[in-house]
Amino acid sequence: MTTTTGPSAVPAPPAAQDPFLPRPFVVRRHRQDTRDTYTLVLEPVDGEPMPFAAGQFTMMHAFGAGEAPISISGDPARPDLLEHTIRDVGAVTHALVHASPGDVLGIRGPFGTGWEVGTGAGGDVVFVAGGIGLAPLRPAILELCATRAAFGRVLLLYGARTPEDILFGDDLRRWAADHGIDVQVTVDNGQHAWRGRVGLVTQLVARGGFDAANTLALVCGPEVMMRYAASALAERGVPASRLRLSMERNMKCGVGLCGHCQLREVFLCVDGPVLTYDVLEPLMARAEL
Ligand SMILES: Cc1cc2nc3c(=O)[nH]c(=O)nc-3n(C[C@H](O)[C@H](O)[C@H](O)COP(=O)(O)OP(=O)(O)OC[C@H]3O[C@@H](n4cnc5c(N)ncnc54)[C@H](O)[C@@H]3O)c2cc1C
Structure with missing residues (x-):
């Protein structure tokens, strides 16, 4: 399927990287935005920034609970800090939003097309x-x-x-x-x-x-x-x-x-x-x- 938003325009995981292998990210900041929505700011454990395009998402992995697609909500100019804003609706999102600073989550991606x-x-x-x-x-x-x-x-x-x-x-x-x-x-x-x-x-x-x-x-x-x-x-x-x-x-x-x-x-x-x-x-x- 070809669309006007070509996948070549947005960052993809390095070819050498197994797209099914979550990269460990540590939770640096945790903020409650509303009664059911939270923002997590994560840093890569290996220190390697993760460039992304506005609109892309990652698969966020809470070890022991599972994985969910979540859009990146942070600044594309700060690929060293990965920000996600998550609504607590079920098992995986519940585990994600209750991660504390210092906890490690898995991240696959970034995936998908951007807003351009x-x-x-x-x-x-x-x-x-x-x-x-x-x-x-x-x-x-x-x-x-x-x-x-x-x-x-x-x-x-x-x-x-x-x-x-x-x-x-x-x-x-x-x-x-x-x-x-x-x-x-x-x-x-x-x-x-x-x-x-x-x-x-x-x-x-x-x-x-x-x-x-x-x-x-x-x-x-x-x-x-x-x-x-x-x-x-x-x-x-x-x-x-x-x-x-x-x-x-x-x-x-x-x-x-x-x-x-x-x-x-x-x-x-x-x-x-x-x-x-x-x-x-x-x-x-x-x-x-
Ligand atoms: C590309 C993409 C980007 C997303 N970005 C965000 C984001 O930035 N922040 C955020 O909070 N959520 C986002 N979501 C939705 C998030 O992935 C789901 O809320 C999550 O997968 C639910 O998993 P769970 O185990 O917590 O709940 P479950 O127990 O799996 O589901 C709880 C409820 O949510 C519904 N649900 C599950 N998955 C989805 C889904 N993908 N879309 C719509 N409803 C769903 C179920 O039908 C059920 O009613 C995004 C989804 C996609 C596909």
Whole structure:
């Protein structure tokens, strides 16, 4: 399967390295972000940095519990520090988020395609994030901030379930204040103290504020949210080839062998997780694919 996001554009594990062999990484920092979401900062035990592209993921291994695909949420300019933001939903993620500083985890990867935010230079960029979907977008936002002058208007439209579920609050403030990003946050349910917007993130897309024909749109969140956001962006005139989504499916191998993440001819672990809407639209239109 050939896509507009060529695998050659992103780092892959060295050919000599067995892609099934986890590399040991030590947990350096552990932060609780929300009631069920945590960020781990890891360092390679062998001191060898792990270059990655924004949007790529690793297979994170909690010894004795198992392995899960998790997107990298850190800064691509810091390949010496590997950052992951993880929601505690089951056995493996529970073991991962309860790792303590000094514990060793296994890492395979990096795997998959990237956001390629640089392709948006010269135009506007719209990030649309739902829930923990902000974590896989964070490296692309950091990359954009490092070369902010190359881009036009930049919008970050972010929807969370409640104000308590909002991730990376300090980042959101800094991206707006220091980098001129138009950060718009909305929640599904706001309590009395919440003075911000209540409603779906897709409603923010409809408000516009970007030059659609010359916009790169990067979308990550629950699949139903991505479906509505992508169709709203396409309706406003963002070309399908400049609209990228990060897809999630159950994954086991991460290298295109096991077929767990197959969507018709697409293997999400190698052809994705980031794919353009012209590739994804027909796949997303098919129920239960
Ligand atoms: C490319 C990719 C990147 C991801 N990035 C992140 C990330 O940055 N942070 C994060 O917290 N999670 C991420 N996930 C999801 C994460 O892999 C799953 O939550 C994890 O595998 C669940 O494993 P578990 O053993 O903890 O739970 P399980 O007991 O296996 O599952 C718990 C619940 O989660 C569902 N689930 C399991 N795997 C997935 C999956 N891959 N996608 C959607 N639902 C699933 C199950 O159906 C079940 O309802 C990513 C998934 C993929 C494919």
